[in-house]
Amino acid sequence: MCLAIPGRIVEIVDADLQLAKAEVGGVRRNINIGLVDSDDERIAPGDWVLIHVGFALSKVDEAEALATLKTLEEIGDAYQQELDELHASRIE
Amino acid sequence: MRYVDEFRNADLARAVAAKIAALADGNRHYKIMEVCGGHTHTIYRHGIKDLLPPQVELVHGPGCPVCVLPMGRVDDGIAIAERPEVIFTCFGDMLRVPGSKGTLLEVKAEGADIRLVYSPLDALRIARENPDRDVVFYAIGFETTAPSTALTLQRAKREGIANFFVFCNHVTIVPPIRALLDSPDLRLDAFIGPGHVSTVIGCRPYAFLPNDYGKPVVVAGFEPLDIIQAILMLLQQLADGRCEVENQYNRVVPWEGSLPSLRCLAEVFELRPYFEWRGLGFIAQSGLKLASAYADFDAELRYQVEGVRVADPKACQCGEVLKGVLKPAECKVFGTACTPEHPLGALMVSSEGACAAYHNFGRKALPMAAGAGR
Numbered sequence: 001m002c003l004a005i006p007g008r009i010v011e012i013v014d015a016d017l018q019l020a021k022a023e024v025g026g027v028r029r030n031i032n033i034g035l036v037d038s039d040d041e042r043i044a045p046g047d048w049v050l051i052h053v054g055f056a057l058s059k060v061d062e063a064e065a066l067a068t069l070k071t072l073e074e075i076g077d078a079y080q081q082e083l084d085e086l087h088a089s090r091i092e
Numbered sequence: 093m094r095y096v097d098e099f100r101n102a103d104l105a106r107a108v109a110a111k112i113a114a115l116a117d118g119n120r121h122y123k124i125m126e127v128c129g130g131h132t133h134t135i136y137r138h139g140i141k142d143l144l145p146p147q148v149e150l151v152h153g154p155g156c157p158v159c160v161l162p163m164g165r166v167d168d169g170i171a172i173a174e175r176p177e178v179i180f181t182c183f184g185d186m187l188r189v190p191g192s193k194g195t196l197l198e199v200k201a202e203g204a205d206i207r208l209v210y211s212p213l214d215a216l217r218i219a220r221e222n223p224d225r226d227v228v229f230y231a232i233g234f235e236t237t238a239p240s241t242a243l244t245l246q247r248a249k250r251e252g253i254a255n256f257f258v259f260c261n262h263v264t265i266v267p268p269i270r271a272l273l274d275s276p277d278l279r280l281d282a283f284i285g286p287g288h289v290s291t292v293i294g295c296r297p298y299a300f301l302p303n304d305y306g307k308p309v310v311v312a313g314f315e316p317l318d319i320i321q322a323i324l325m326l327l328q329q330l331a332d333g334r335c336e337v338e339n340q341y342n343r344v345v346p347w348e349g350s351l352p353s354l355r356c357l358a359e360v361f362e363l364r365p366y367f368e369w370r371g372l373g374f375i376a377q378s379g380l381k382l383a384s385a386y387a388d389f390d391a392e393l394r395y396q397v398e399g400v401r402v403a404d405p406k407a408c409q410c411g412e413v414l415k416g417v418l419k420p421a422e423c424k425v426f427g428t429a430c431t432p433e434h435p436l437g438a439l440m441v442s443s444e445g446a447c448a449a450y451h452n453f454g455r456k457a458l459p460m461a462a463g464a465g466r
């Protein structure tokens with residue numbers, strides 16, 4: 001649970017509930033964007049965010065997201081386990 | 093240097109390491125603590141120690157939320173999970189953490205309804221789907237994770253979900269660092285500040301390190317190059333006679349942190365007077381509890397959790413390792429009675445724990461370090 005995984009926002013699902021659909025490791029899952037989406041910084045489709053326990057933790061640029069992905073892939077098991085848990089998630 | 097070759101920017105990292113070697117005073121020993129368990133993992137995984145000159149020593153800090161949870165809180169969680177009316181939800185990392193009488197995984201095998209969740213919002217969904225059961229979320233984590241629990245509780249309150257409860261074990265990062273510095277056992281020269289925690293709290297809360305203790309701190313990212321750069325920045329501060337908070341990870345960490353997250357935390361939680369840490373004892377104002385406006389969701393109130401205190405196993409030296417006084421391999425039971433398969437102490441459970449990281453990667457790196465004449 002200590003990892004933050006990059007995902008790309010593909011759709012705002014419910015602006016009121018601050019839910020967005022993000023693509024992570026080839027799978028699309030709902031995440032909450034309430035901790036980063038504010039009047040100062042709007043989250044929109046195409047944005048990359050670091051995702052931690054189902055919440056966007058921060059917005060990052062694409063280069064940072066791809067570099068982080070590569071680092072995570074290198075750590076192997078712990079990343080795969082986190083991905084599996086994320087893929088089992090059903091946030092509404 | 094097999095591990096070093098694997099990562100991105102390995103050449104750049106070597107160039108930075110050469111600068112560190114040139115800058116490090118040969119007559120001085122530098123003790124640098126990396127606070128965050130994620131950094132510890134990267135350091136072992138990539139054999140960063142092998143890139144550093146011998147007088148630069150990395151000490152592993154208390155920044156792994158699974159590892160610092162005291163046994164009494166694990167027992168309290170298990171007691172809640174064993175109640176027949178409860179569906180107990182937790183992160184996967186918690187399942188194998190040993191309490192005094194066993195683990196959540198063992199209690200689950202005996203029939204307790206324990207479900208692994210990825211997110212507190214998954215726990216809330218389970219509560220919605222099971223209105224006739226109590227659904228309890230075992231909340232752990234530093235300021236990185238606490239806002240997620242806070243926002244989930246805000247939503248539970250807004251939707252009036254009456255069967256959702258949080259067993260709150262969230263902790264804050266500054267008080268244990270202060271406690272370590274006040275401990276007579278340990279002399280530290282500088283700190284590598286945590287990356288993800290700082291995306292929430294920003295860099296300002298570390299100002300006490302230079303101001304009150306005269307210790308430089310550099311907030312760092314999680315790639316090997318990030319950590320090596322942070323070490324260079326710290327040595328540069330020490331060489332220049334500067335002492336300040338710097339942000340190596342400013343591509344992700346804003347100086348002011350995340351205002352929406354901080355607002356959430358302030359509304360939902362309040363500081364406990366004391367909270368117990370594994371190996372570190374009771375630390376003032378280091379833990380969070382649900383604020384009175386959220387008392388209806390507080391599992392501690394609902395189940396009258398007594399807060400038992402359980403001493404760590406006698407053979408276990410997690411406390412000394414957490415304080416950086418002992419290296420993992422110097423613990424009496426490391427790799428013998430305590431292994432990742434059968435952990436005695438929490439530091440061996442989480443992949444971010446210093447002992448598990450050292451067990452998995454560090455031992456392989458050692459012969460190479462020895463071969464390099466260190």
